[in-house]
Amino acid sequence: MELLTNWLKGNMGTPGDYSYRPIHWYTIAAIAVITIIAVIWQLQLNGGKKAGKLITTIAWIQLVFEIGWRLIYLLFHHTPWAELWPSYPCNLGGILIPLIALTDWKTGKKMFYLFALVGAVLTFSIPDGIFTSNVFVFPIFKSV
Secondary structure (H helix, E strand, C coil): CHHHHHHHHCCCCCECCCCCCHHHHHHHHHHHHHHHHHHHHHHHHHCCCCCHHHHHHHHHHHHHHHHHHHHHHHHHCCCCHHHHCCCCHHHHHHHHHHHHHHHCCHHHHHHHHHHHHHHHHHHHHCCCCCCCECCCCHHHHHHC
């Protein structure tokens, strides 16, 4: 249990700035591989048709995760609720994008999908404050 608690709190590895270091590159590679596998799996599943089930599944996972990490930060980091409210674009997008995908809101997709993609690219291009350990701890996982 202590190992899990330390992972959730980010108390593993050596603290520091590990941007553009191996942990950063491994994370990018892992996300690229997972994305490629998901796309191939979806194409095989539907014969190249609409990616409805995959998008719906990812949207639900994202919504549960967005609520879950806030509960983890509330319980393990003792972060006040006011600081956990999605008040800046990255966190707001983490909630809006899955809702837009689940409701199939066409205008929302046009407005927010591009911002989400740009935000994701910027997260890895300018990762200030994300890769703060040489171990893949929960705070890094939450941010990427």
